Amino acid sequence: MIRMKVFKNIMAVLVGLVIGSAVNIGLIVIGPSIIPPPEGFDAIDVESLAEGIHLFKPKHFLFPFLAQALGTFTGALLAYLLAATYKRTFAFAIGFLFLLGGIASIISLESPMWFTLTDLIFAYVPMAWLGTLVGKHLLNKKHARNY
Template structure:
């Protein structure tokens, strides 16, 4: 397979893997740490009104989702691209990191 095609494929697969991890953790966080009772988080106005009621525990899963999604996506992209010492092999991983 030509290197350019392999690297583009690595980029797409890395973005998909990182996005899947990100969304999974966001959904899991909403189940494990529900919003404060009586808050409406479905609209921007409701979320803005509820934000002062959120504690630090409500921000752990969004942080983990973005951090681990980026890590997994970049690792998958680097693996598919054939990680090595050459800078040309590393650009899919860097692109995934920049995207997230």
């Protein structure tokens, strides 16, 4: 029984990371088709991004923020829903891992201070917290229907 719980917890974290990352990458990929980058600029290519990020206007940072926030939220929510025990702990672990990815991204790509602060303050831990709230609500609704 304990082994099954451990397995479920490991799978909850892995699923949260994989699906959360897929949401993140998906939004990063579709973002430039909705809000086009400046002329002659490839927003997907890291080198092009590093060279031309100074040309970005605030609207160009919307999808990177949404990608990080919604990726974190999705991953944390799934970890919460799938974990057998310590649901909040695993949801916040997802938030922390995504935060580490965000810090790495900020170190590798210079961005305006306002975006850096907004991203670090609002996209990770608060989204993991929100994922726990939504997860708790969904599980409570599910249990209420079963009675």
